[in-house]
Amino acid sequence: MEILIAQIFNGLSIGSIYVLLVTGFNLLLLVAMIIHFSFPVVVVFSMYISWVVMTLTGSVTLGVVGGIASAIIVNMITAPMFQHIMKDRGSVDINATMVISMGMGMVITDILSHTFNQGFPIAFPDALTGNDQGALISVGLVSISRGQVLTLVIGVLFVAFLFWLLYKTRAGRAFRAIAEDPNGAKLVGIPLLKTGFQSYALTGILGGVTAVLMAVLLGSASAGLGDQLGHKVLAVSIIAGLGNLTGGLIIGLLLGILEAIIQGYLAGSWSNAIAFIVMLVVILAKPKGVFGSKL
Amino acid sequence: MAQNDSILKINNLSVAYGHVQALNDISLDVKRGEIVVLVGANGAGKTSIMETVLGANVPVSGDIEFKGMHIGGVPVDKNVRNGMFLVPEGRGVFSSMTVMDNLLLGAHHNLKNSTEKLELVFESFPVLGERRTQVAGTLSGGERQMLAIARALMSSPEMIMVDEPSIGLAPIIVNDIFEILVNLNKEGYSILLSEQNVYKALKIAHRGYVLETGKITKSGTAEELLNDEAVREAYLGA
Ligand SMILES: Nc1ncnc2c1ncn2[C@@H]1O[C@H](COP(=O)(O)OP(=O)(O)OP(=O)(O)O)[C@@H](O)[C@H]1O
């Protein structure tokens, strides 16, 4: 029982990372109409930038700021490339955006494995992760770290903020209108390109925050991490139903819990394979996603 | 209202989609306080005129003046800000969004006073008030058309373009919608209407233009067009 509680908590914290990543992916899909499955690679890149800044300046705060800033900058720099092929939405093939995303992912992953830390995984300082301070709560076998609590709390708050923004604000209303019917949105006077850029900026902030939370929770990163997460995020969003934000929230958390339970009770090193087999079964049963696609 | 003061003036407008010439040398005008109807069969170019005026299409040649300003190539959001709004063919409401959200989208460019504007809209369309939290997808066809018109009002327009509002509606509902348009016109809104329901449209309009494959073939007062032999034969089945 104690193991179960501990693993569920574990799962919720890693799950909230998945939720953040899936939400960013879905927002770009719905509002900017791009399939950016390398979005998690950009996030891992920001982890690396954050690490570089921390290593050079010795300041955790600057590292956090640098990580978030780099995610926004990468998103905004790459936006024109995506926007260029999305200018003529009626006739464009959305799959072309996938090729750009794939290319970006490969370039970034190569840069990470060749130029940073001689290709070795990077480790974040204890001042960020809080690992030197031991567990925050420790009862019997259950031990919960500061990092886990922080990730879960900020993750939940940030997702709540995103949903508030989407459903209660002017910009969010425009996002949803474009997501449902880009041409109709244009006819009521919503500027498509400008609103698309806003969604890039927003997902940039989202990616930056996620990068910092991942640094806190995982304590380390490697060049291949982005690809691995990219696969999971794509799988989660398809299983939930492409573009389904609430679905992504639920499936993201469930995947986190599933993995944690596998790690707690079965072989940890098999958690990826088993998780993907479970997802395979789900997608065979529900090819259109458990909660239905919103595209 | 000064009847010879044009709110919209289109001069020699041509529009093409790739190699498809949709509009060929169109000239027309809408005076302040008028209801002007565009009459024409499928593919005649009614929607193309409205979307080009709105700024969703870029004309090949010609000139569009709105309130005395040249607006060729001006984007939709600027034109909406300047006081025009389109009620699109097929309503164009967002089914997954609430009635409230749909209305607020009309005021996207200026949310100031939106509470007051909402109150006015709910006063004129009580049914929308009752359903404000319902998603638009659950509304009937007539209610959706009302929502689309109410959304236009939320933008505080001076001219409203209404593209084939009667499509897919029962005759009795069409009458309601046309009555709404007449009342809006009486309140001072200038209206550019497109219709295939030619008789009813000419009954409420001041003037009309007949459009055939991208060209204006006839124009005149509603009265004149209703009594025109060729028009009667082609569009009124008489
Ligand atoms: N996006 C487009 N791409 C290519 N051709 C188009 C496009 N939109 C309209 N057309 C063509 O332009 C011409 C005019 O079309 P338009 O939609 O303006 O006619 P309409 O009078 O509104 O017709 P309807 O009554 O069927 O709505 C048609 O020949 C149509 O096929």
Ligand SMILES: [Mg+2]
């Ligand atoms: Mg049309």
